Amino acid sequence: MPDASVSPSNAPFHVLITGGSSGIGAALALQYARPGTHLTLWGRNAARLQDVAAQVIRRGASAEILSLDLCRTDDALAALRKADDARQIDILILGAGLGDIRPEGALTETAEQVRDISLVNFTTPATLATEMASRMAARKAGRIALIGSVAAFHDLPVATAYSGSKAGLARFSTALHAAMTPHHVSVTLISPGYVDTPMSQRLEGARPFLVSTRRAARMITRAIGQGRAHLLFPWPFAIARFLEMIVPRAIVHRLLRTAEVKQRPVS
Template sequence: MSRPERFAKPEFVPGHTLITGASGGLGQALALHYARSGTHLTLWGRNLQKLEKLAAACSAKGSTVTVHALPLTDLDAGIALFREDDTRKPVDLLILNAGVSDIRPYGALTESIESVKEAALVNYAAPVTLATAAASVMAPRHCGRIVLIGSVAAHHDLPFATAYSSSKAGLARFATSLHAAMTPHQVGVTLIEPGYIDTAMSRRLEGARPFLVSAEKAAALIAQAAASKRAVVIFPGIFALLKLVSLLVPRAIAHRLLRLARVKQNAA
């Protein structure tokens, strides 16, 4: 055995991975990334047909799979279902990937109340309650990983996407706080803040999507971050630089520039 092989860290292979938002593009890529013989996947999403098709693909790679179609706006149902899934087989890796993105309709003064409510529940309330439920059972076991999918939108005051940017900003603070709380218990908590990922959600946006990353590459980067228990991962790296720049620009100037942006999206 060569020296590099002898001292290489063992690969993190979770026995039970639970992924929310698995019927979307990134969720599907994550499920396929972790699918292999000897592992179990629990896939949550809103589209049962897509989940069943994904389950078949993951089963072909050797995994056993359970699927659940549910809306994450029902927080109590989500917590109860997580506890059932964890009782059936302890969850080693929880990836809180589900999210919604909406922007202010062109010409409107604000986003719709319904879209703001949904963003608050799906992007913030659901992941923080599920992460807390997971942490409460992982900490006594002294093992486990929790991954929360945020966004670089959290770094900026987006006047055309107030609910989305603020929900992701709140999620970011929760994730780093939970990381601080869980580190002594050997539970990894990782916040992922990606830029544009090539999924149906980002394809709704009109115009350019700079520094676009494929769903497959994003899944690989997320898996690496979870395995190493990194606290925060921003990709592509240029968005980390832009975050630093935004801290140096006076808020009044930043807001003026952001108000000039004309961002539109197609209907879902």
């Protein structure tokens, strides 16, 4: 497996990041930005994408942006094929995510919320990872990272679609890791706790063990470079995951139902 920081040919090392317009994805773009690297950044907000691309270029990398909605899975798949045909992708980071919870006072999320969260957090990243895995396996090289969440390991009553979609993504990612390891393609699942981004800043209340985007990006790039199957951080959430597995589910559910979680609207 070639070092993730070194291009196998004279072509620039190509990193494509979904969710590159904000938060963890933008921090990852800056972490990878250096001469000899080409960053392709996807998101919806063109102004924010342009801002991140300008910072990447100031660090000596080249960059291009694409504004698209990942609810449109077929468009995203076509765009990925086009990007890889034009410039072979060395690292694909599927970082975009929707973090909605149920509206205040409602028993559940809305049906439309659940549809969009499922598309952005599971269907589209799993589709893109599959396409890229088969292309990278043919080349016998490449790295894929999927950004899940520690929410995957808990039955969150206020965020059934978020925790459910991230649980699906987690299993998909480790299964794809198992399938791809013999073919020299690494697949890394990233399960963050709270990271200081616009997504977690919308939550009202405490964000325990909060991690900065720079620190998160450093840990994530290291895990991708090492080809690890799973990175979960910060470590107290590993203990929470273990407790969830050993404490009777009815007790866990009663505790989780009492948790007060509120979210400010998207600004």
